[in-house]
Amino acid sequence: MPELQHLPANADASTIVAAVEQDGAVILDNVISPEFIAALREETDPYMDNTSNGEDPFAGFSTTRTGGLLVRSEKCRKLIEHETILNPCREFLAPFCEKVQLHLTQIIRIRPGETAQAIHRDKWAWGKHLSHLEPQFNTIWALTDFTAENGATQVVPGSTKWPDDQDIKPEHVTQAEMKAGSVLIYSGSVFHGGGANSSDGDRIGINITYALGWLRQEENQYLSCPPELAKDLSRTLQELAGYAMGQYALGYYTPPGAPGEEPEVVPPQYALGIRKDLSSMGGTGDLEALQRALQT
Numbered sequence: 240m241p242e243l244q245h246l247p248a249n250a251d252a253s254t255i256v257a258a259v260e261q262d263g264a265v266i267l268d269n270v271i272s273p274e275f276i277a278a279l280r281e282e283t284d285p286y287m288d289n290t291s292n293g294e295d296p297f298a299g300f301s302t303t304r305t306g307g308l309l310v311r312s313e314k315c316r317k318l319i320e321h322e323t324i325l326n327p328c329r330e331f332l333a334p335f336c337e338k339v340q341l342h343l344t345q346i347i348r349i350r351p352g353e354t355a356q357a358i359h360r361d362k363w364a365w366g367k368h369l370s371h372l373e374p375q376f377n378t379i380w381a382l383t384d385f386t387a388e389n390g391a392t393q394v395v396p397g398s399t400k401w402p403d404d405q406d407i408k409p410e411h412v413t414q415a416e417m418k419a420g421s422v423l424i425y426s427g428s429v430f431h432g433g434g435a436n437s438s439d440g441d442r443i444g445i446n447i448t449y450a451l452g453w454l455r456q457e458e459n460q461y462l463s464c465p466p467e468l469a470k471d472l473s474r475t476l477q478e479l480a481g482y483a484m485g486q487y488a489l490g491y492y493t494p495p496g497a498p499g500e501e502p503e504v505v506p507p508q509y510a511l512g513i514r515k516d517l518s519s520m521g522g523t524g525d526l527e528a529l530q531r532a533l534q535t
Contacts, residue, residue: 240410240412240413241395241396241397241411241412241413242396242413243262243264243265243266243394243396243413243415243423244258244262244265244266245265245266245267245268245417246258246265246266246267246268247267247268248267248268248269248270248323249323250267252326252327252330253327253330255267255327255424256327256330256331259327259331259376259424259425259426260331261397262396262397262429263394263395263396263397263398263399263425263426263428263429263430264394264396264415264423264424264425264426264429264431265423265424265425266415266417266421266422266423266424267323267421267422267424268417268418268421269418269420269421270321270323270380270420270421270422271318271380271420271422272420273419273420275314275420276382276419276420278314279312279314279315279318279382279445280382282311282312282313282314282315283305283308283311283312283314283315283346286305286307286311286346287303287305287346287348287443290303290304290305290348291303292350296354296356296357297356297357297359299349299353299354299356299433300353301349301350301351301352301353301436302347302348302349302350302353302433303346303347303348303350304345304346304347304348305345305346305348306343306344306345306346306458306463307344307458307463307464308344308345308346308445308447309341309344309460309463309464309472309476309480310463310464310468315344315445315447316472316473316476318378318380318445318447319341319344319447319476319479320473320475320476320479324376324378324422324424324447325339325449325475327376327424328376328449331373331376331426332373332374332375332376332449332450332451334372334373335372335373335374335451336451336452336453336485336486337452337485337486337487337525338452338478338483338484338485338486339376339449339450339451339452339479340449340450340451340452340454340456340460340478340479340480340481340485341447341448341449341456341458341460341476341479341480341481342375342377342448342449342450342454342456342457342458343446343447343448343456343457343458344445344446344447344458344463345445345446345447345458346382346443346444346445346446347379347433347443347444347445347446348441348442348443349389349390349433349434349436349441349442349443350436350441351436351437351438351439351440351441352436353390353433353435353436354435355390355393355432355433355434355435356393356432356433356434357432358393358395358407358412358430358431358432359430359431359432360403360427360428360429360430360431361375361377361427361431361448362374362375362427362428363403364457365454365455367403370403373399373426373427373428374427374450374451374454375426375427375428375448375449375450375451376424376426376427376448376449376450377424377425377426377427377446377447377448377449378422378423378424378425378445378446378447378448379392379415379422379423379425379444379445379446380421380422380444380445380447381417381418381419381420381421381422381423381444382419382443382444382445383419383440383441383442383443383444384417384418384419385414385415385416385417385418385421385423385442385444386416386438386442387414387416387434388436388437388438389434389436389437389438389440389441389442390433390434390435390436390438390442391414391415391416391417391434391442392414392415392423392431392432392433392434392444393412393413393414393415393431393432393433393434394412394413394414394415394423394425394429394430394431395407395411395412395413395429395430395431396413396429398411398428398429398430399426399428399429400428401430405430407430411430414434423444427448427450449479452485452486452489453485453486453489456481460480460481461480461481464480466482466510466511469482469511470511470512477508477511481507482507482508482510482511483506483507483508484506484507484520484521484525486521486525487520487521487525487526488520488521489521490506490507491504491505491506491507491520491521492504492505492507492509492510493505494509494510504520506521
């Protein structure tokens, strides 16, 4: 059976990226403390406990999926902008975009008796249209221990270049067993799926994923976190949620209002009340980055 690499919590971005490029996934051990997990669960358990099970085999009839974490949890916000993740994320996705964005926030609880999820690729969210590039950098933060018995994520190391119709055999699959506080990092191209839970306890993890800044998000952050809530977030979180230009000339809008009441074209952060250093189509750096990309 293939194995996933385990790296220390202080591994540098290039080492993490190299592991993901090689195997499609890697585990960072013991990144967050038991105290952090306890505080996070105090914030999120009320939402999780009021989430219904899935309604189809893929979502899981004994699995709950609780989203909207950017707004609901201060501790989850810390995970979203955790530099240990964002630095390799930006490096990994840099060949395909100028900016990255938050794609999904979701607590996944696999309950006892759940069967294994179908092996899949996350980038199939966009159909088969992105087979030529890597659109995602994904994480699952373990809030409980992940074991073979309780549904640790199934991963097929080295499968990122395999065809979409590859026949996945049991000997190709390993499980991302890790201690609570560790994080599984994986690409949008690696074959994987939730494991079966044959234990008597829940397996709980937080799925936080990032995507190319010019793609449609899986979780619509503009609706989950509208301007009246986003205005109080850090600028990093605002930008990840989409309140920034995706690249030059991508993402501006015209504010509603009477003739002459508002500027004609503004960037997304205008909706948050940000009025300084605005450039309607994107900054000079955005234009230069686009021009460089077009020349390569």
